[in-house]
Amino acid sequence: MKGIQDYYPDHFAHCYGCGRLNEHGHQIKTFWEGEGTLTRFVPKEYHTAIPGFVYGGLLASLIDCHGTGSAALALAKAQGIELSETNAPRCVTASLQVKYLKPTPIGGEIVIKGKIKEVGARKVIVEAELFANGVLCVVGEVVSVLVPDNFGL
Numbered sequence: 001m002k003g004i005q006d007y008y009p010d011h012f013a014h015c016y017g018c019g020r021l022n023e024h025g026h027q028i029k030t031f032w033e034g035e036g037t038l039t040r041f042v043p044k045e046y047h048t049a050i051p052g053f054v055y056g057g058l059l060a061s062l063i064d065c066h067g068t069g070s071a072a073l074a075l076a077k078a079q080g081i082e083l084s085e086t087n088a089p090r091c092v093t094a095s096l097q098v099k100y101l102k103p104t105p106i107g108g109e110i111v112i113k114g115k116i117k118e119v120g121a122r123k124v125i126v127e128a129e130l131f132a133n134g135v136l137c138v139v140g141e142v143v144s145v146l147v148p149d150n151f152g153l
C-alpha cells in the first residue's frame, strides 16, 4: 500500500525522514486510518540512546515527518486532490514540539497516530502520539506549511 510520501514530486522526495528517494533515510510511509493518520517504524539496535531504548532525536524525526505527511494528506483531502503519480501537496515543518513521557524500548514496532487539529489554506496542525508495544511514550505537535515557491531563497 502506498503512503502519501509515494505521491510527492521527485524533487520533494529526498527528505532524510520521509523521502522515498533517500536511500540512507528512514523512508517512512503515512496513511489515513479512519479520521486519523498512521505511520509505522521499526528502530534498529543502533538507534540507541540508553541501551535498550530509542534515541529521542530519532523519535522527534519520526514525529516530524509523520506530521508533514499527515498535513499533506489533510491538504489533499481538503482541496479535493485525488492522489495519483506525484501530485501530492508538499509541506515543510514550521514548528515541532515533542514531549517524552516514557523511555521508548527498542525491539518492536513503533506506531505513530496523528490527529488533524487544524487545516487552513497552507497551514496544518497535527497532534501525534507515539506508541511502543501499545504504550504511549511520546506526544508531539507539528505545524506544517505548504512549501512556498521561494522556499530557501
Ligand SMILES: CCCCCCCCCCCCCCCC(=O)SCCNC(=O)CCNC(=O)[C@H](O)C(C)(C)COP(=O)(O)OP(=O)(O)OC[C@H]1O[C@@H](n2cnc3c(N)ncnc32)[C@H](O)[C@@H]1OP(=O)(O)O
Binding pocket: 011, 012, 015, 064, 065, 068, 090, 091, 092, 093, 094, 095, 120, 122, 123, 143, 145, 146, 147, 148, 151, 152
Ligand atoms: C526544483 C527543486 C526545488 C526544491 C526546493 C524546495 C524543497 C522543499 C523540500 C521539502 C522537504 C520537506 C522536508 C520535510 C520536513 C523538514 O524537515 S522541513 C526542514 C525544516 N523546516 C524548514 O526548514 C522550514 C524553514 N522555514 C520556512 O521556510 C518558512 O518559515 C515557512 C515554514 C515555509 C513559513 O514561511 P511562509 O510560507 O512565509 O509562512 P507564512 O506565510 O508567514 O505563514 C503561513 C502560516 O504558518 C504559520 N507559521 C509560520 N511559521 C511558523 C512557525 N515557526 N510556527 C508556527 N506557525 C508558523 C503562520 O503563522 C501562518 O499561519 P496562518 O496565518 O495561515 O494561520
